[in-house]
Amino acid sequence: MDTVATTAADGLIFRDATDADVDTLVALIESAYRGDSSRTGWTTEADILEGQRTDPEGVLEVIKSPDSRMLTVERDGAVVACCQLARRDAHAYFGMFAVSPALQGVGLGKVIIAEAERHAREAWGATEMHMVVVSVRNDLIAWYERRGYRRTGRMTPFPYGDERYGIPQRDDLRFELLVKELA
16 A cells, blocks of 8 residues: 655645544545435435445455555544545546535535545556446536546446445436546
8 A cells, every 4th residue: 555644735634544544434424425414515315325325344445455545634633535546457446535514515525536636647657547426416427527537328237235335215326437537
């Protein structure tokens, strides 16, 4: 794993997550996507998925994997955001992206995704960043498109029946692959 600790101009500290961060990161990810607390931000999935978004085992797996890292973002000593980066041949995978609902909509997400892309390009030599997004999340997909990601039309099924990914509230969920070239 490539350890990093950098400070952005706006007082953000980027670092690799440790085992001690697992519970904090699970709580952050859940708060950004599920339940009533997620409704204060714009990334909520509460209307399409109930149940959990992730669990301690899933986060710990990312932290422990030699080909991935969980980028943790702090401001004033508190964890305010995170994302998963995984090295996969010539591309990197971006996932588990969460920003505290109270801080969404102020530009923090743009800073974090730019740092993730920079790391994938410079540390791993990745030429593309890949991610999957629930295909009915048009507002979220549009946000990624404004950051240079393009829809590929390549879909994979949602894992219905596997509650580790949540409890679907509709029957038309799929994941769409989004890709961005990292120049």
